[in-house]
Amino acid sequence: MRLLILGGTEFVGRAVTEAALARDWEVTVFHRGRHEPPAGARTLIGDRTAPAPEGLAALADGEWDLVVDTWSSAPSAVRDAARLLADRVGRYVYVSSRSVYAWPPAAGLAEDGPLVDGDPDAGEVPYAQAKRGGELAALDAFGPDRTLFVRAGLIIGPYENIGRLPWWLGRIARGGPVLAPGPRTLPLQYVDVRDLAEWTLDAAGAGLSGPYNLISPPGHTTMGELLDACVRATGSDAELRWTDPETLLAAGVEPWSDLPVWIPPGELYDAIHAADVSKALAAGLRCRPAAETVADTWAWLESIGGSAPQRPDRPPVGLSPEREAALLSDRRPAGSG
Structure with missing residues (x-):
């Protein structure tokens, strides 16, 4: 599998990168160069917050089977990356959050719960709206069959x-x-970041799409x-x-x-x-x-x-x-x- 990570040098992105490398996947990491990526990953340097097209120039060429995006700020950054990659990447995996559910999410809430409003074109907005806007941005560019939303809870x-x-x-x-x-x-x-990474790669490789609450039982x-x-x-x-x-x-x-x-x-x-995590458990989530x-x-x-x-x-x-x-x-x- 050819994997593109938008980020990939710190917490969740790093765990996904390491898990993919352990599977002998071909991994490309697009990041700002502030932290060293795991050994074995190909590096592309860029800053998605910089004005287009310069910020994403390093992504102008190349094809991948899937992209994993952990962005948690302005949805417009997800929009720009997703649009640029839509014809050259098979599947967009967006690590979202259970914060996208309308407050207060009731005990036992599943993926069909009511959601906050989101705008894929928004700049800096509160965290919940940013994550929902990111979901919508990926959905607009890749469509429902090629997007996977990992709605994580507490990650440690x-x-x-x-x-x-x-x-x-x-x-x-x-x-x-x-x-x-x-x-x-x-x-x-909660979910161990490595369990999140393994499940995400398994799910993407299996062609899963749509939202999944990704957290332990x-x-x-x-x-x-x-x-x-x-x-x-x-x-x-x-x-x-x-x-x-x-x-x-x-x-x-x-x-x-x-x-x-x-x-x-x-x-x-x-x-x-x-949270109700029965959907993720049925799709193979294992928690150490x-x-x-x-x-x-x-x-x-x-x-x-x-x-x-x-x-x-x-x-x-x-x-x-x-x-x-x-x-x-x-x-x-x-x-x-």
């Missing part, structure tokens, strides 16, 4: 540049009392299992001090951002951790154990000196040590429930 694993799992690993590695958001048995739903792991795995992976003396959601919320702790991954039961939890994801992410962090890269367009996550210490001094135990 090696090379994560958002900082969610890396923050937990770094915090737990420091040891001592750790503010752990309860309940300990809270089910979580609800309850693939729990908050307790995830943090316990962090303790084991780092080998630290961290003591998880479980604290009930009411205490944390009353103290002004922001779910998802102050304590990454964690969301207490409610509307936001249903939106993030309770949480302990493997955690251990591999820690091994990667250690290999780069312990500090994860941070996307410049996303704010840092996690509580400061000072705020965590203040919260620990005034917490109410959540128990094990």
Whole structure:
């Protein structure tokens, strides 16, 4: 298979690139040259945010069986690339997001749920509208039979540049009392970036089209299992001090951002951790154990000196040590429930 990756040097794109190279596919990576792509990939340098046609000039020639695009900003950038490639690429795979569903997406929402409005010609717009606009841009150029939308949820694993799992690993590695958001048995739903990559290549190779919620089954792991795995992976003396959601919320702790991954039961939890993924499972999605994801992410962090890269367009996550210490001094135990 001849694969073109738009991006391919950081998180999701890198995982797709590595998975394709492991299959002995012919991989071309189109990127801005800011990061080194995986060894074995052919490189094309360009900047899709630059004015046309200069920004995409490196893509003026060449044919590929499929293109994978992880773009999450202006839909017009997807539009321009898709139009340029429509006659020279067999299939367009757009890594989208479950954020395209109209708010609030109910627990158990499948791919036929209501969607936000999107404009394929839009410039900079909010994330949900950007991803939906990107879907529409790919659809306009390639049609419904040649487009595959990977609607991912929470993505974690090696090379994560958002900082969610890396923050937990770094915090737990420091040891001592750790503010752990309860309940300990809270089910979580996410996808390891490598599982996303493997499924995406399998699905594209099989000629699948349309949208797929791409995330683990609800309850693939729990908050307790995830943090316990962090303790084991780092080998630290961290003591998880479980604290009930009411205490944390009353103290002004922001779910998802102050304590990454964690969301207490409610509307936001249903939106993030309770998606219907039966369609992807039927199409072959396999999710590795949480302990493997955690251990591999820690091994990667250690290999780069312990500090994860941070996307410049996303704010840092996690509580400061000072705020965590203040919260620990005034917490109410959540128990094990």
